[in-house]
Amino acid sequence: MSDRYELFLTCPKGLEGLLAEEATALGLEDTREHTSTIRGTADMETAYRLCLWSRLANRVLLVLKRFPMKDAEDLYHGVLDVEWQDHLEPDGSLAVEFSGHGSGIDNTHFGALKVKDAIVDKLRTPDGSRPSIDKLNPDLRIHLRLDRGEAILSLDLSGHSLHQRGYRLQQGAAPLKENLAAAILIRSGWPRIAAEGGALADPMCGVGTFLVEAAMIGADIAPNLKRERWGFSAWLGHVPALWGKLHDEALARAEAGLAKTPLWIRGYEADPRLIQPARNNIERAGMSDWIKVYQGEVATFEPRPDQNQKGLVICNPPYGERLGDEASLLYLYQNLGERLRQACLNWEAAVFTGAPDLGKRMGIRSHKQYAFWNGALPCKLLLIKVQPDQFVTGERRTPEQRQIEREQAEHDVTPEPVKLNKNGNPVREPQPVVEQARLSEGGQMFANRLQKNLKLLSKWVRREGIDCYRVYDADMPEYSLAIDLYEDWVHVQEYAAPKSIDPEKASARLFDALAAIPQALNIDKSRVVIKRRERQSGTKQYERQSAQGQFVEVKEGGVKLLVNLTDYLDTGLFLDHRPMRMRIQREAAGKRFLNLYSYTATASVHAAKGGARSTTSVDLSKTYLDWARRNLSLNGFSDKNRLEQGDVMVWLEASRDEYDLIFIDPPTFSNSKRMEGIFDVQRDQVQLIDLAMARLAPGGVLYFSNNFRKFQLEENLAERYSVEEISAQTLDPDFARNSKIHRAWKITAR
Numbered sequence: 001m002s003d004r005y006e007l008f009l010t011c012p013k014g015l016e017g018l019l020a021e022e023a024t025a026l027g028l029e030d031t032r033e034h035t036s037t038i039r040g041t042a043d044m045e046t047a048y049r050l051c052l053w054s055r056l057a058n059r060v061l062l063v064l065k066r067f068p069m070k071d072a073e074d075l076y077h078g079v080l081d082v083e084w085q086d087h088l089e090p091d092g093s094l095a096v097e098f099s100g101h102g103s104g105i106d107n108t109h110f111g112a113l114k115v116k117d118a119i120v121d122k123l124r125t126p127d128g129s130r131p132s133i134d135k136l137n138p139d140l141r142i143h144l145r146l147d148r149g150e151a152i153l154s155l156d157l158s159g160h161s162l163h164q165r166g167y168r169l170q171q172g173a174a175p176l177k178e179n180l181a182a183a184i185l186i187r188s189g190w191p192r193i194a195a196e197g198g199a200l201a202d203p204m205c206g207v208g209t210f211l212v213e214a215a216m217i218g219a220d221i222a223p224n225l226k227r228e229r230w231g232f233s234a235w236l237g238h239v240p241a242l243w244g245k246l247h248d249e250a251l252a253r254a255e256a257g258l259a260k261t262p263l264w265i266r267g268y269e270a271d272p273r274l275i276q277p278a279r280n281n282i283e284r285a286g287m288s289d290w291i292k293v294y295q296g297e298v299a300t301f302e303p304r305p306d307q308n309q310k311g312l313v314i315c316n317p318p319y320g321e322r323l324g325d326e327a328s329l330l331y332l333y334q335n336l337g338e339r340l341r342q343a344c345l346n347w348e349a350a351v352f353t354g355a356p357d358l359g360k361r362m363g364i365r366s367h368k369q370y371a372f373w374n375g376a377l378p379c380k381l382l383l384i385k386v387q388p389d390q391f392v393t394g395e396r397r398t399p400e401q402r403q404i405e406r407e408q409a410e411h412d413v414t415p416e417p418v419k420l421n422k423n424g425n426p427v428r429e430p431q432p433v434v435e436q437a438r439l440s441e442g443g444q445m446f447a448n449r450l451q452k453n454l455k456l457l458s459k460w461v462r463r464e465g466i467d468c469y470r471v472y473d474a475d476m477p478e479y480s481l482a483i484d485l486y487e488d489w490v491h492v493q494e495y496a497a498p499k500s501i502d503p504e505k506a507s508a509r510l511f512d513a514l515a516a517i518p519q520a521l522n523i524d525k526s527r528v529v530i531k532r533r534e535r536q537s538g539t540k541q542y543e544r545q546s547a548q549g550q551f552v553e554v555k556e557g558g559v560k561l562l563v564n565l566t567d568y569l570d571t572g573l574f575l576d577h578r579p580m581r582m583r584i585q586r587e588a589a590g591k592r593f594l595n596l597y598s599y600t601a602t603a604s605v606h607a608a609k610g611g612a613r614s615t616t617s618v619d620l621s622k623t624y625l626d627w628a629r630r631n632l633s634l635n636g637f638s639d640k641n642r643l644e645q646g647d648v649m650v651w652l653e654a655s656r657d658e659y660d661l662i663f664i665d666p667p668t669f670s671n672s673k674r675m676e677g678i679f680d681v682q683r684d685q686v687q688l689i690d691l692a693m694a695r696l697a698p699g700g701v702l703y704f705s706n707n708f709r710k711f712q713l714e715e716n717l718a719e720r721y722s723v724e725e726i727s728a729q730t731l732d733p734d735f736a737r738n739s740k741i742h743r744a745w746k747i748t749a750r
Contacts (some may be wrong), residue, residue: 006063007047008039008154011056013373014181019056026050044239048246051157051230055182055213055223058161063144069252071104072114078151079118081433087155087236089552090123093134100146104447109749115144137235158204166226167285170207170277177318178223181209182373184381185217187370188350191314194218194263199311201303204337205267208278208293210314215265215287219257222250230423237533264517269293278711299335302343313340313629319354319377329358330514331525337362340386349384356380356641365390382600438686439519440512446479447516454521462732468554469734470575471521479513484575486554490521490528491565529565553634557582560610560634562627572600572627575740577665578707579730584663585610587701591660596692601628603663616659618651649679652691660700662692668708681706684712689747693721696749705730706743724750
């Protein structure tokens with residue numbers, strides 16, 4: 001066999017340059033870069049060293065043969081000509097991986113099968129012994145790459161991918177592979193910082209991958225020192241003495257590194273479920289003396305043990321997997337930026353993100369950016385020097401922002417910031433939470449609008465004792481949001497931008513607005529919930545979107561109600577129907593009240609509060625009826641308050657009871673599997689109202705309301721009943737700007 005070999009080293013996309021530098025330093029010669037691969041030449045000692053010490057490679061492939069091929073027969077004979085008895089015992093095991101296509105082979109499984117057949121045929125003995133196939137732990141792992149008519153046949157010296165160090169048996173939802181984490185650390189300058197005795201902190205450490213890789217670099221530990229099985233372990237060309245020498249040298253370096261004073265390496269993780277898995281991984285890596293992990297939120301992490309400690313803050317914040325998630329992560333990035341400015345002055349920072357626009361919102365400029373790939377996801381590594389001259393104190397206005405500002409200035413004055421008390425009511429003493437200088441021009445303009453709205457609503461809110469109300473509803477078309485206050489919580493709904501709007505501009509405006517909300521409303525960022533509202537079909541708006549199960553108790557008109565701000569698009573309380581609920585409360589005394597399509601039965605709670613003789617609430621959803629039961633119980637109402645599950649139309653046809661006061665707020669459209677047929681409010685309104693009026697007692701009142709903007713009440717209803725539109729009377733000041741939020745009618749018998 002030759003003393004020198006051609007080697008291919010594979011790696012994640014984007015790491016080729018770093019891997020080439022690392023491999024050259026480890027002895028690889030004539031190094032060249034290709035996509036997700038580098039190649040070069042080396043002796044066996046260097047090949048072993050690359051397996052042991054490469055922090056970035058996935059596999060080390062030793063080329064056995066190159067040969068041209070035109071078809072499957074060329075492939076078979078090219079592989080057959082190799083002296084396989086020099087590589088594998090006849091009763092050994094093998095696995096074959098095939099990549100590429102062409103030369104008549106378009107199926108990688110077929111290509112791998114031809115390679116396997118050639119090897120087996122070559123090694124088959126007269127007594128019938130032949131190698132077996134073992135895809136998990138073979139004695140020999142063979143790789144054949146087909147590239148423009150040339151076959152490159154290689155032996156995989158690695159065995160399992162080199163990123164599998166063996167310490168990470170437990171992982172979180174979206175972990176970084178170990179070699180990608182090492183690459184990010186190297187690109188961030190950690191080897192230099194570690195050599196200088198610097199510290200490292202990860203405020204979102206998950207199960208500790210950055211921490212362990214950083215500690216191994218700092219302690220000069222070969223990343224695969226603890227690996228017991230290699231791709232060359234059963235290879236007949238393996239040189240155990242040479243490998244043993246290199247392994248012993250690596251052990252000696254590790255012992256010397258661990259004998260040094262440990263570097264200060266700390267991880268912080270908000271999710272308590274990940275703390276023990278992280279500690280277990282650290283213990284398996286043998287780095288418990290170097291690394292400590294604590295539970296803590298990003299907004300509170302303190303990376304330095306004393307005022308003189310400096311080093312690197314590194315993290316991989318969540319990217320956001322669902323539509324609208326990026327917006328919810330804005331405050332996480334803002335909190336990270338604030339902690340860097342407040343607690344990490346003169347440190348270096350590295351933020352690895354799949355959402356670089358969010359990285360810009362940290363309030364600190366990055367001096368370098370590098371492109372990486374995390375699997376198929378393009379990412380950026382933002383390198384930051386945490387120094388005052390890098391802090392962002394404002395952003396330049398674009399011509400578009402200046403025009404918006406001029407238009408708003410014609411109508412607005414900049415009001416004093418308005419503070420909310422613990423009940424969510426505005427008071428005069430202003431005290432913004434975040435320095436206004438850190439808002440962009442658009443963000444400051446949006447904050448001014450919110451503060452103006454608060455000031456305009458403040459007298460009404462105090463007079464009526466209202467704790468839950470809408471403070472903004474797409475007042476400025478460029479900032480298409482609905483913002484509701486639920487006492488000391490803020491519920492934000494983003495209306496999806498039209499397709500004609502540049503997505504980047506829409507995203508930038510959204511981030512500007514979200515950055516302004518905590519400041520303008522003086523609400524902690526952790527109490528801002530963000531959702532995206534799009535055109536809904538069927539019952540989509542009622543479907544569960546999360547499963548946090550967190551209910552908040554709020555007050556309205558002397559009753560207590562439960563809202564869920566996270567799990568559904570709607571919260572369980574339609575704020576625009578507040579005047580209707582208060583009207584029902586005033587008129588309910590001594591009456592039998594029927595609430596159709598009752599949702600969470602908030603109107604029934606108000607009726608009971610107003611002294612109703614009984615209430616009956618009908619809805620198809622067991623989930624919402626359970627919620628309704630909790631609302632009633634929260635106020636001490638249980639007897640004489642019926643909850644009926646069923647299709648409203650079917651229920652009305654079967655009912656024979658009479659009611660003095662009926663409220664109907666039907667969906668626009670429903671096709672639930674639990675109901676008969678499909679309900680369309682425009683088509684089925686007459687049948688619905690006729691059925692309900694049949695249940696109305698003499699002298700009774702039916703209130704009909706809905707939120708379908710194109711809805712038109714059928715004219716023939718006015719021929720049979722007394723119909724009065726009361727829409728204007730059912731809108732409070734917080735919905736005055738959106739007079740079409742709903743329409744309502746009072747219907748009585750003639």
